[in-house]
Amino acid sequence: MQQIVENRSKCFGCEACSYSCPAGAVSMVSDKEGFYYPAIEQEKCIDCGMCQSVCPSLNPDVFDAEASFYAVRVKDQVLLQKSTSGGAFSLIAGEILNKGGLICGAVYDEDHTVRHILADDITPMRKSKYVQSSLGDVFGKIKEAIDTGRTVLFTGTPCQCHAVKKLIGDSGNLWLASIICRGVQSPVYWQEYCRFLEARHNGNLTYYCAREKIKTDDAHTVLYTVGQETYKTDYMKDPFCRIYSKELSLRPSCYSCPYTTAVKDFDFTIGDYWGVEKEYPDLADGKGTSLVICGSERAEELLRRCSGDADIRSADPDNSMQPALVSPAKEGFLRKFLMKDFASKGDNGDSDIATILKKYGV
Numbered sequence: 084m085q086q087i088v089e090n091r092s093k094c095f096g097c098e099a100c101s102y103s104c105p106a107g108a109v110s111m112v113s114d115k116e117g118f119y120y121p122a123i124e125q126e127k128c129i130d131c132g133m134c135q136s137v138c139p140s141l142n143p144d145v146f147d148a149e150a151s152f153y154a155v156r157v158k159d160q161v162l163l164q165k166s167t168s169g170g171a172f173s174l175i176a177g178e179i180l181n182k183g184g185l186i187c188g189a190v191y192d193e194d195h196t197v198r199h200i201l202a203d204d205i206t207p208m209r210k211s212k213y214v215q216s217s218l219g220d221v222f223g224k225i226k227e228a229i230d231t232g233r234t235v236l237f238t239g240t241p242c243q244c245h246a247v248k249k250l251i252g253d254s255g256n257l258w259l260a261s262i263i264c265r266g267v268q269s270p271v272y273w274q275e276y277c278r279f280l281e282a283r284h285n286g287n288l289t290y291y292c293a294r295e296k297i298k299t300d301d302a303h304t305v306l307y308t309v310g311q312e313t314y315k316t317d318y319m320k321d322p323f324c325r326i327y328s329k330e331l332s333l334r335p336s337c338y339s340c341p342y343t344t345a346v347k348d349f350d351f352t353i354g355d356y357w358g359v360e361k362e363y364p365d366l367a368d369g370k371g372t373s374l375v376i377c378g379s380e381r382a383e384e385l386l387r388r389c390s391g392d393a394d395i396r397s398a399d400p401d402n403s404m405q406p407a408l409v410s411p412a413k414e415g416f417l418r419k420f421l422m423k424d425f426a427s428k429g430d431n432g433d434s435d436i437a438t439i440l441k442k443y444g445v
């Protein structure tokens with residue numbers, strides 16, 4: 084228990100400790116930046132060490148898998164348009180669903196949170212949400228499904244995949260697909276941003292997508308609906324997305340992320356194929372191409388089975404490299420000021436989301 088408390092700066096906020104505690108002594112509480120951390124009720128703690136044993140941060144993974152790299156694009160143009168990159172997630176999930184499995188992925192909730200659900204409908208899971216997703220009770224649901232013989236594909240950030248692996252253990256029925264991840268933003272910051280949009284446009288926010296693909300721009304359009312109106316802007320002109328892309332608002336642990344390596348011990352790692360123009364110029368048409376890194380033999384096999392539904396080509400690892408596969412995001416000095424402004428918001432009335440967007444989103 085002590086290690087969990089001391090490990091705060093490296094805590095991924097995956098909630099594995101909280102879920103696994105048999106005494107119900109660990110809950111997740113948000114700090115001033117709006118990120119969630121475990122809080123331990125000493126009087127309930129039975130010192131069993133369970134929280135420490137499942138913590139992915141305290142138990143680093145060993146990345147010793149063989150990996151092979153692929154450029155992937157689904158053939159179905161509607162599916163491609165609905166996906167952030169080349170639709171690799173839908174392709175892989177489709178195979179698992181066809182065999183009677185279930186998918187666990189991140190969705191926007193009505194209360195403006197992002198959380199993981201286990202379901203057989205992947206529609207709301209599509210599209211990148213640049214906010215920390217809550218795993219909550221989904222660990223239990225995955226375990227229940229696996230215990231009854233169902234196959235489950237978990238998709239999420241690498242630290243979340245590692246947490247699920249630690250909690251569920253080695254099971255042939257569990258598949259892990261990690262997204263390439265530059266970092267996540269705080270759920271409370273996101274909720275306040277949603278409230279800001281609602282106040283600004285005077286209505287309820289009913290749709291938000293940071294990576295809409297409405298033209299051939301590799302899904303770099305922000306689209307949201309408040310009330311009856313839909314608003315759109317270029318990703319890099321949107322202050323909220325600019326702040327994210329400048330890496331000013333990430334969870335502290337993202338700045339020392341141990342998963343910024345191409346080879347991870349998961350079945351799949353999927354992301355945007357950044358270097359596609361160097362290797363396959365015909366795929367660099369702005370419609371999106373996925374980079375898929377297979378980390379297991381069964382992942383290779385699954386991908387082979389998909390060849391009728393997707394354009395799948397082997398990729399040169401040297402052309403596929405990008406920052407999130409090489410080193411963690413750098414914590415610029417401005418992050419401290421942004422978070423200070425966010426935390427002091429309301430104290431003197433001069434720092435709110437509008438101020439933050441204006442000050443840091445240029």
Ligand SMILES: Cc1cc2nc3c(=O)[nH]c(=O)nc-3n(C[C@H](O)[C@H](O)[C@H](O)COP(=O)(O)OP(=O)(O)OC[C@H]3O[C@@H](n4cnc5c(N)ncnc54)[C@H](O)[C@@H]3O)c2cc1C
Nearest residue numbers: 166167168170171172188189209210212238239265354355
């Ligand atoms: C926070 C974040 C940072 C990313 N950073 C990079 C990057 O630096 N480089 C890069 O190449 N790609 C990055 N990606 C991944 C990329 O944007 C696409 O999500 C990925 O290529 C899958 O696209 P797709 O077309 O296959 O699937 P889509 O159909 O768009 O599926 C999206 C998938 O992402 C998962 N997902 C969405 N939001 C979250 C979230 N908040 N937490 C956990 N899982 C989530 C969904 O469960 C689903 O599996 C990032 C994604 C996220 C969410």
